[in-house]
Amino acid sequence: MLEAIYEGERFNLHSHLSMQESIKAEVNRLKKAADKGAFTCPYCNGILKLKAGDIYEKHFFHPSNSCSISEASETYQKQIKRESKKHSVMKEIIYDELKTQEKINDNLRVEYGYIEKADEKWKYYPDIIIENSKTELAITILTDVTETKDSRLVQQIKKRNKYFKTKNLKPIWFVEETEQSVDMDRRVIHLWEAELDIAVKMKEDLKWEDTLNHLKTENNLFDLFNYHHQNAPRKYEVFSLYYVKSTETNITFTIQRFLKDQISHPYRAFALNEAYEIKMATALLTEDTMQLSDPLIEAQQRESFLQEALKRDKENVAASIQESVNFNDSLVSQPLSIAKRYDEVGMQAILDDYIKEVKVISASELSKYLVKECGAPSQTYLTGKYQIYTKVCIALNGIETSGKIKLIRKDFVDDRIYEVIEN
Numbered sequence: 448m449l450e451a452i453y454e455g456e457r458f459n460l461h462s463h464l465s466m467q468e469s470i471k472a473e474v475n476r477l478k479k480a481a482d483k484g485a486f487t488c489p490y491c492n493g494i495l496k497l498k499a500g501d502i503y504e505k506h507f508f509h510p511s512n513s514c515s516i517s518e519a520s521e522t523y524q525k526q527i528k529r530e531s532k533k534h535s536v537m538k539e540i541i542y543d544e545l546k547t548q549e550k551i552n553d554n555l556r557v558e559y560g561y562i563e564k565a566d567e568k569w570k571y572y573p574d575i576i577i578e579n580s581k582t583e584l585a586i587t588i589l590t591d592v593t594e595t596k597d598s599r600l601v602q603q604i605k606k607r608n609k610y611f612k613t614k615n616l617k618p619i620w621f622v623e624e625t626e627q628s629v630d631m632d633r634r635v636i637h638l639w640e641a642e643l644d645i646a647v648k649m650k651e652d653l654k655w656e657d658t659l660n661h662l663k664t665e666n667n668l669f670d671l672f673n674y675h676h677q678n679a680p681r682k683y684e685v686f687s688l689y690y691v692k693s694t695e696t697n698i699t700f701t702i703q704r705f706l707k708d709q710i711s712h713p714y715r716a717f718a719l720n721e722a723y724e725i726k727m728a729t730a731l732l733t734e735d736t737m738q739l740s741d742p743l744i745e746a747q748q749r750e751s752f753l754q755e756a757l758k759r760d761k762e763n764v765a766a767s768i769q770e771s772v773n774f775n776d777s778l779v780s781q782p783l784s785i786a787k788r789y790d791e792v793g794m795q796a797i798l799d800d801y802i803k804e805v806k807v808i809s810a811s812e813l814s815k816y817l818v819k820e821c822g823a824p825s826q827t828y829l830t831g832k833y834q835i836y837t838k839v840c841i842a843l844n845g846i847e848t849s850g851k852i853k854l855i856r857k858d859f860v861d862d863r864i865y866e867v868i869e870n
Contacts, residue, residue: 448520451486451495451507458486460497460505474499481507490516490562519565523572529600531591533623537693538574538588541621544698544727545577554580564614571607573616577737584737585616588691590623592639600641608645619737620645624692624701629718634674636705638714643707646686651740655704655719658749659683664760668706671759674717676708685719689730689739700730702740720748789823794842797821802851802867811862814839 449460460477467473474497480486481497486507488495491514495507509517527534545557556579560572573585587607592600604620611618622645628637660683664671667679683706690701701724705716725741732738787797797817802808814836817823826834840863846852847865856864 448488448495448507448517449524450489450520452489452492453480453486457489460507464505474505488514488517490514490520490565515568516562516565519561519568519572522569523561526571527574529591529596530588531623533693534588534590537590537621537623537691537698540693540698541586541588541691541727541731542575544731545575548731552579560585569610569614571610573607573611573618576616583616585611585618586621587618588621588623589641589645592622592626592641597639597641601644604641604644617647618645619647619689619739621689621691621700624690627690627701627703627722629703629722631718631721634672634718636703636716636718638716640712640714642688643710643714643716646688646705646707648685649687649737649739651742651745652685652687652704654745655685655749656683658753659685662753662756664756666760666763668756669708669717671756671763672717674708676717678708680706686716687739690722698727699724700727700739702730719752723748787821789817789821794823794838798842798846802846806867808843808852808865808867809862810836810839810843810865813843 451458451460464470464473478497478499481495484494486495486497487493488507488509493509493511493514496510497505498508499505506521542557542559545555549555549557555577557575557577560574560576561569563576564572573587575586577584577586589600608618622642626639626642629635630637659668662668668674668683669676669679685704686707688703688705690703692699692701701722702720703722704719706719707716709715723741723744725744729741730737730739787800789797794817798813801813801816811832814823814833817835817839818825818833823835828834843852843863843865847854850868852865852867854863855866858864
């Protein structure tokens with residue numbers, strides 16, 4: 448273990464040695480003091496000795512049987528070894544804030560994870576455990592994420608998340624704010640795989656989901672906001688990430704909600720809200736569970752998003768209607784002078800002349816033209832569509848391969864629209 452009590456104060460061996468000019472000389476001094484009983488366990492008050500060999504990392508140990516908390520502390524210290532120095536600062540400030548709330552909330556219990564569960568000898572420990580009348584939360588802070596560490600870190604997170612859930616804990620991760628990467632102009636969040644894996648659903652996420660899944664629009668949200676996406680979801684699932692920033696005396700949280708999109712590298716998501724910052728006291732409000740949001744801001748952002756989506760959908764629908772009107776006008780204005788008898792010259796000869804006179808071709812409208820103006824067979828299917836429509840589509844596909852026309856829209860089985868390239 449790295450922690451001890453020395454002269455009435457908490458002493459961290461790793462932090463202390465990192466500030467020394469001559470580590471070897473300081474270790475010798477500390478070892479002599481430890482041999483004389485100067486260091487005690489902060490959990491059981493037992494005497495600690497100092498192990499300072501070259502093979503293992505320098506650490507304190509119980510010369511007799513270790514207490515359960517010191518053993519848990521050693522497990523936890525190995526677990527957080529990769530974290531930056533900011534990790535301990537953030538953890539302490541969050542812990543102190545929650546402890547303050549514990550004093551005024553009889554239903555709230557707050558403790559470091561390795562202390563709270565030491566007797567159970569867990570494989571992994573969260574930084575802090577919060578328990579109230581309804582749930583237990585496992586809070587863990589994530590710092591120092593890099594590309595080289597990301598894939599390894601993801602595996603560790605998966606194992607810890609799964610483990611905490613088997614212990615009936617809900618894992619909540621706070622990510623160092625320096626990892627945040629959002630481009631709201633394109634509604635995109637660029638993510639580490641680790642960030643994607645620790646995203647959670649909280650109360651406000653469920654409210655967002657309800658709003659989005661009851662939103663009546665002609666177009667999906669990804670298209671409405673011009674978001675470059677892989678596949679538009681049939682059902683919207685909202686997740687959140689919580690970024691944390693520390694100063695010497697305070698911590699603030701930034702809340703980012705999103706819809707998952709690309710779940711392979713490079714990892715991306717659709718940003719729902721303009722990430723907003725709140726004070727720790729608001730974020731950590733724990734009446735029933737951790738709030739991790741400002742309900743007033745959330746309601747305002749949902750309403751703003753809803754109105755923007757409806758506005759964009761209305762504009763898109765109006766543009767589509769105008770496009771259809773313009774297209775129909777172009778069909779009406781097409782010349783009839785090219786009409787020839789279908790039974791005399793055949794379809795191909797008529798089509799060769801037809802594409803010389805028009806700019807846009809509708810397979811459905813062309814079928815009607817052949818029947819009504821050129822005397823083509825008028826038999827129809829039960830749906831009312833002319834049977835000649837199939838032959839028209841086959842013929843147009845053949846012309847497209849020649850490069851004279853280009854398919855620009857397909858309305859399922861109802862129609863195919865081509866642009867004439869060459870007149």
